[in-house]
Amino acid sequence: MMPVDLTQNYFEVFALPVQYEVDMPALRSRFRELQTQVHPDKFVNGTDEERRYAMHATAFLNEAYDTLKNPRLRARYLLKLKGIEFSEESATTNDINYLMEQMEIRESIEEAENADDPFAELDQLKKIIKSRQQDVENDFRKGYEQGDFESARQAVLKLRFCERIFSEIQRIEERLDDF
Helix, strand or coil, rough: CCCCCCCCHHHHHHCCCCCCCCHHHHHHHHHHHHHHCCCHHHHHHHCCCHHHHHHHHHHHHHHHHHHHHHHHCCCCCCCCCCCCCCCCCCCCCCCCCHHHHHHHHHHHHHHHCCCHHHEEEEEHHHHHHHHHHHHCCCCCCCCHCCCCCHHHHHHHHHHHHHHHHHHHHHHHHHHHHHH
């Protein structure tokens, strides 16, 4: 029997409950354990079928692990398990207040870049975004647990905004470090 059943959902593969909260140490531990069992190097002298399985299983495990450790991807995957799929590229949140707040934060990021101490300003903005992200994650949990999947979907879209802002701040910090 192969150690990874490629027909299981990601939570089942790692023996975790199907829920938003994930025991990260257990996830990491189970990932490493499974990864050592199916790593392609272990099947170098195996049959073509075994080597193919090792490649597929390794790719599957990596995708499953990356999905479950990322709050937005995990939330999106939970919705997918409920039959709710959508394109984050074309979908956007319908929360006008949230969108206005995002515009204000982006303006603050631009201003912070030119501040006397841009790193201090950017650190303060990261704290604000982290707090907003936690609020949105709570909104996801609540919507998902109550079966309000449209609210949960909206939260996933908002989490994407948080990720983009963190990435933008990181790019600015890297650029400032280069000076």
